Amino acid sequence: xxxxxxxxxxxxxxxxxxxxxxxxxxxxxxxxxxxxxxxxxxxxxxxxxxxxxxxxxxxxxxxxxxxxxxxxxxxxxxxxxxxxxxxxxxxxxxxxxxxxxxxxxxxxxxxxxxxxxxxxxxxxxxxxxxxxxxxxxxxxxxxxxxxxxxxxxxxxxxxxxxxxxxxxxxxxxxxxxxxxxxxxxxxxxxxxxxxxxxxxxxxxxxxxxxxxxxxxxxxxxxxxxxxxxxxxxxxxxxxxxxxxxxxxxxxxxxxxxxxxxxxxxxxxxxxxxxxxxxxxxxxxxxxxxxxxxxxxxxxxxxxxxxxxxxxxxxxxxxxxxxxxxxxxxxxxxxxxxxxxxxxxxxxxxxxxxxxxxxxxxxxxxxxxxxxxxxxxxxxxxxxxxxxxxxxxxxxxxxxxxxxxxxxxxxxxxxxxxxxxxxxx
Amino acid sequence: xxxxxxxxxxxxxxxxxxxxxxxxxxxxxxxxxxxxxxxxxxxxxxxxxxxxxxxxxxxxxxxxxxxxxxxxxxxxxxxxxxxxxxxxxxxxxxxxxxxxxxxxxxxxxxxxxxxxxxxxxxxxxxxxxxxxxxxxxxxxxxxxxxxxxxxxxxxxxxxxxxxxxxxxxxxxxxxxxxxxxxxxxxxxxxxxxxxxxxxxxxxxxxxxxxxxxxxxxxxxxxxxxxxxxxxxxxxxxxxxxxxxxxxxxxxxxxxxxxxxxxxxxxxxxxxxxxxxxxxxxxxxxxxxxxxxxxxxxxxxxxxxxxxxxxxxxxxxxxxxxxxxxxxxxxxxxxxxxxxxxxxxxxxxxxxxxxxxxxxxxxxxxxxxxxxxxxxxxxxxxxxxxxxxxxxxxxxxxxxxxxxxxxxxxxxxxxxxxxxxxxxx
Numbered sequence: 001x002x003x004x005x006x007x008x009x010x011x012x013x014x015x016x017x018x019x020x021x022x023x024x025x026x027x028x029x030x031x032x033x034x035x036x037x038x039x040x041x042x043x044x045x046x047x048x049x050x051x052x053x054x055x056x057x058x059x060x061x062x063x064x065x066x067x068x069x070x071x072x073x074x075x076x077x078x079x080x081x082x083x084x085x086x087x088x089x090x091x092x093x094x095x096x097x098x099x100x101x102x103x104x105x106x107x108x109x110x111x112x113x114x115x116x117x118x119x120x121x122x123x124x125x126x127x128x129x130x131x132x133x134x135x136x137x138x139x140x141x142x143x144x145x146x147x148x149x150x151x152x153x154x155x156x157x158x159x160x161x162x163x164x165x166x167x168x169x170x171x172x173x174x175x176x177x178x179x180x181x182x183x184x185x186x187x188x189x190x191x192x193x194x195x196x197x198x199x200x201x202x203x204x205x206x207x208x209x210x211x212x213x214x215x216x217x218x219x220x221x222x223x224x225x226x227x228x229x230x231x232x233x234x235x236x237x238x239x240x241x242x243x244x245x246x247x248x249x250x251x252x253x254x255x256x257x258x259x260x261x262x263x264x265x266x267x268x269x270x271x272x273x274x275x276x277x278x279x280x281x282x283x284x285x286x287x288x289x290x291x292x293x294x295x296x297x298x299x300x301x302x303x304x305x306x307x308x309x310x311x312x313x314x315x316x317x318x319x320x321x322x323x324x325x326x327x328x329x330x331x332x333x334x335x336x337x338x339x340x341x342x343x344x345x346x347x348x349x350x351x352x353x354x355x356x357x358x359x360x361x362x363x364x365x366x367x368x369x370x371x372x373x374x375x376x377x378x379x380x381x382x383x384x385x386x387x388x389x390x391x392x393x394x395x396x397x398x399x400x401x402x403x404x405x406x407x408x409x410x411x412x413x414x415x416x417x418x419x420x421x422x423x424x
Numbered sequence: 425x426x427x428x429x430x431x432x433x434x435x436x437x438x439x440x441x442x443x444x445x446x447x448x449x450x451x452x453x454x455x456x457x458x459x460x461x462x463x464x465x466x467x468x469x470x471x472x473x474x475x476x477x478x479x480x481x482x483x484x485x486x487x488x489x490x491x492x493x494x495x496x497x498x499x500x501x502x503x504x505x506x507x508x509x510x511x512x513x514x515x516x517x518x519x520x521x522x523x524x525x526x527x528x529x530x531x532x533x534x535x536x537x538x539x540x541x542x543x544x545x546x547x548x549x550x551x552x553x554x555x556x557x558x559x560x561x562x563x564x565x566x567x568x569x570x571x572x573x574x575x576x577x578x579x580x581x582x583x584x585x586x587x588x589x590x591x592x593x594x595x596x597x598x599x600x601x602x603x604x605x606x607x608x609x610x611x612x613x614x615x616x617x618x619x620x621x622x623x624x625x626x627x628x629x630x631x632x633x634x635x636x637x638x639x640x641x642x643x644x645x646x647x648x649x650x651x652x653x654x655x656x657x658x659x660x661x662x663x664x665x666x667x668x669x670x671x672x673x674x675x676x677x678x679x680x681x682x683x684x685x686x687x688x689x690x691x692x693x694x695x696x697x698x699x700x701x702x703x704x705x706x707x708x709x710x711x712x713x714x715x716x717x718x719x720x721x722x723x724x725x726x727x728x729x730x731x732x733x734x735x736x737x738x739x740x741x742x743x744x745x746x747x748x749x750x751x752x753x754x755x756x757x758x759x760x761x762x763x764x765x766x767x768x769x770x771x772x773x774x775x776x777x778x779x780x781x782x783x784x785x786x787x788x789x790x791x792x793x794x795x796x797x798x799x800x801x802x803x804x805x806x807x808x809x810x811x812x813x814x815x816x817x818x819x820x821x822x823x824x825x826x827x828x829x830x831x832x833x834x835x836x837x838x839x840x841x842x843x844x845x846x847x848x
Contacts (some may be wrong), residue, residue: 070836071825098838126838137847179796181844188840192847230840231796232781233789268796271742271782297738297778299792299799302807303816307734307771311778314721314735318695332799332807333817334824335833347731354721354735357656358695365657368723372603372655372692375723375756383726383756392727393757400758401495409759412494414522414550416612416654420605423561423616 005258019053073100162226173239180231187226228267317355429682443477497524586650597663604655611650652691741779
C-alpha cells in the first residue's frame with residue numbers, strides 16, 4: 001500500500017501526521033491532498049526517516065543534486081556533499097552518480113541520509129553500458145526496468161523517469177527547431193535510443209510496468225522533463241508543451257493506480273514566462289506537485305547560476321511550484337564541489353522562502369519578523385541565530401574591525417537604527 | 425543649461441547622441457524622453473566621460489556603492505573597489521564615504537572614475553559634525569546646502585537628497601508603527617534633526633535652493649527614499665506612500681525648473697509587492713526614472729543579500745525600474761570588501777539583464793542566443809567570451825580535471841549536448 005492508496009481509503013498514516021505537524025495543518029487536510037494527488041510524501045517502504053510533504057499549500061522544499069561523474073568519482077567527497085547539503089537545509093538529495101562503483105555509492109548515501117533520496121536510474125545504466133563498451137542505443141528495455149527496480153529495492157524514495165519524451169514530442173522538436181536542443185541527460189539518452197531503434201519510449205509504452213514496480217515500494221515518480229528548454233529562446237515551445245501534456249495523462253494514470261507522482265518543470269525560462277509555465281504545469285497536470293529545476297532566467301551567467309536559478313525559483317515558487325531543485329555556481333562548467341553544494345542549497349532556500357512569503361505559507365513571515373526585530377534592537381546574537389546561514393553571518397561580521405561594537409562597519413556611528421533608537 | 429533644459433528647446437546634445445547610439449534608439453527619441461523627464465543623463469558640466477542614460481525604454485543600469493566608514497577608511501582599498509566595480513560592469517559608482525579625509529577621497533574617486541558618480545552629501549556633513557564633536561541635531565541648514573554645493577562643484581554627477589522626509593510623513597510613520605523603523609541613513613539623520621529642532625525638512629522647505637544649485641552644474645537629483653521599508657513587514661505602508669507622493673510633487677517642480685531627477689525606491693519588499701511598488705512610483709512620479717535599492721525579498725539572509733537583492737531587482741527591472749543599486753553579500757553585516765563589490769555588481773547585472781529580457785530591451789536577447797549557440801557547439805572559448813564574468817567561468821572550469829576535453833566534469837561522456845549532436 002502506498003501513502004496515496006491509503007489516503008484514498010481514508011487512512012491517516014504516521015507520515016501524514018508528521019507532515020501535518022511540520023506544516024501546521026490538520027492531518028485530514030494532508031490526507032485529502034495526498035488522496036487527490038496534490039501532495040506527495042516520498043518515503044520508500046524500506047526506509048525510516050522523518051518524511052516531508054511536497055505540494056499544494058505546503059512550504060516549498062529544496063533538493064540538492066550530488067553524485068560522481070566519469071571524470072570525478074570520490075565517495076568521500078560525495079558523502080561530504082551529502083552532509084553539507086543536509087546541514088545547510090536541503091529537504092532532499094538526489095544521487096546522480098555516473099562514475100565509480102554506482103551501487104556502492106548509492107547504498108552508502110541511502111544508509112547515511114536522513115532526508116528523502118531521489119535518483120535517475122537511466123544515468124546509472126548509461127554509465128554501466130559505457131563501462132561495458134556498449135553504445136547507449138544498445139540498451140535493452142528489460143535492462144532499464146531492472147535498473148529501476150534495483151533502485152527501488154535499494155530504498156530510493158523518488159525516481160526521475162523521462163516518460164514524456166515520445167516520438168510525437170520528438171517530431172514537434174524537429175519541426176520547430178531549437179538553439180539548445182535537448183539538454184536533459186535522461187531525455188537525450190532516450191531520444192538517441194528511440195531514434196536509433198525507431199521505437200517508442202519504453203517508459204511511455206510500458207508505463208504500467210513502471211507503476212507496478214514503484215507501487216510495490218511506494219516510490220514516488222518524478223515525471224522528468226526530458227525536453228525542457230536549455231536556452232531562454234527555447235522556452236515554452238511545442239515540444240515542451242507536448243511532453244507536459246503527456247505527463248498530465250501519465251499523472252492521472254499513476255494517481256488512479258495509487259502511485260505518488262510529481263511533475264518536473266523547466267529549465268531556462270525568461271522571467272516573463274515563469275509564472276505561465278507554472279500555471280501550465282499545474283493546469284495540464286491536475287494540480288500535481290511541481291518540481292522545477294531553477295528555472296534560470298538568463299543563459300549568460302555561468303559561475304553564477306545559483307543566482308539566475310534563485311531568481312527564477314523564487315518566482316516559480318510564488319506562482320505555485322512546490323519543490324525547487326537547486327542550481328550551483330558550477331552549473332554549465334563542472335561537477336559541483338562541497339562548497340558549491342552549500343551555496344546552491346542556501347541560494348535555493350532563499351528562493352523557496354521568498355516564494356513561501358508570497359504564497360502565504362503558514363509561519364513563513366514570522367521568521368522575517370523575528371529577524372527584523374533583532375535588527376531593530378541591534379541584537380547581533382539574535383540576528384545570527386535567525387540567519388539562513390548563521391555561521392556565515394557571524395564570520396563575515398567578525399572579519400571586520402571592532403566587530404563587538406553595537407553597530408557594524410558599514411555605517412559606524414551613523415547607523416540609522418542607532419540614530420533612530422536614540423533620537424526618535 | 426542642463427540636458428533637460430536643452431532637450432526642451434529641441435536641442436540634441438552630444439550626450440543624447442551617445443546614449444542613443446548605445447541603446448540603438450534614435451537621438452530624437454532620447455531627446456524627447458529627456459525633455460519629458462523620463463530619461464536622465466547624469467553628467468556634471470565639469471566632467472568628461474562617456475555618459476549613459478537611465479530611464480524608460482533604455483537598458484537597466486547598475487550602481488555600486490563604495491566608500492569608507494568611520495570604522496574602516498583606506499583610500500587605496502576604495503580605489504580598488506572603484507576599479508573592480510567598473511571592470512565588473514557597473515554603470516555608476518556612489519562614493520558614500522564617511523571616514524578619513526572625505527574631500528580627498530571624493531576628489532580622488534572623481535579624478536579616476538570613467539562612469540557617472542553619485543554621492544549623498546548629508547553623509548559627509550554628519551561625519552564632519554561627528555569629528556567636531558557636534559551632534560547631528562546641531563546641523564545648520566546653510567551647512568547642508570554648502571555641503572551639497574561643494575559636491576556639485578567637485579564634479580559629482582548625481583546626488584541623493586532625502587527631500588520627502590516631511591513632518592507629515594513622520595507623523596504617518598509614528599501612527600502606523602514599524603518593525604524596522606527608519607533604515608535610511610540620510611532619512612534617519614534628517615528625521616532626528618527635524619524632531620529635535622521641531623522644524624520641517626530643509627531639503628523640502630528650500631527645495632528651490634536645491635534646484636538652483638543643481639541646475640548650475642546639471643547635477644541630477646536622486647530623490648531619496650528616507651522612509652523606505654527596512655523589513656518585509658513594513659513594505660508599502662502609509663509613511664512610504666506619503667514620502668513617494670511628495671517625491672512626485674518635487675519631481676514635477678524639478679522638471680519644470682530644468683533639473684534632471686530620478687526617484688529612489690525601496691528597500692525590503694516581499695515578492696508579491698515588488699511590481700506594485702514600481703507601478704506606484706512610476707504613476708505617482710509621472711514616469712520618472714526609478715532607482716531601486718534591491719529590493720530585498722526577505723529579511724533572513726544576511727551574507728547572501730546580493731541574492732535576495734537580485735531576486736527583487738530582477739522583478740523590479742522587469743516591471744519598469746530603470747536603475748538598480750547593487751547589494752553586496754556584506755549588507756547588514758559590515759563594510760563591503762573588494763571581493764564583495766565584485767559579487768554585488770555581477771549579481772545585480774544578472775538582475776538587470778533578466779529585467780531587460782522581460783522588458784524587451786533592444787538586443788538583450790541576442791546575448792543569450794550567442795551564449796546558447798556556443799553551448800550547443802560545446803565551444804568553451806565562445807562561452808567564456810560571452811559569460812557575464814569570463815574570468816570566473818574560465819577559472820571554475822579549469823579547476824576541474826580534464827578541463828580541456830570537449831565536455832565538462834558534470835556529465836562527462838553522458839553530456840546531453842554531445843549525445844544530441846552525435847545521435848540526433
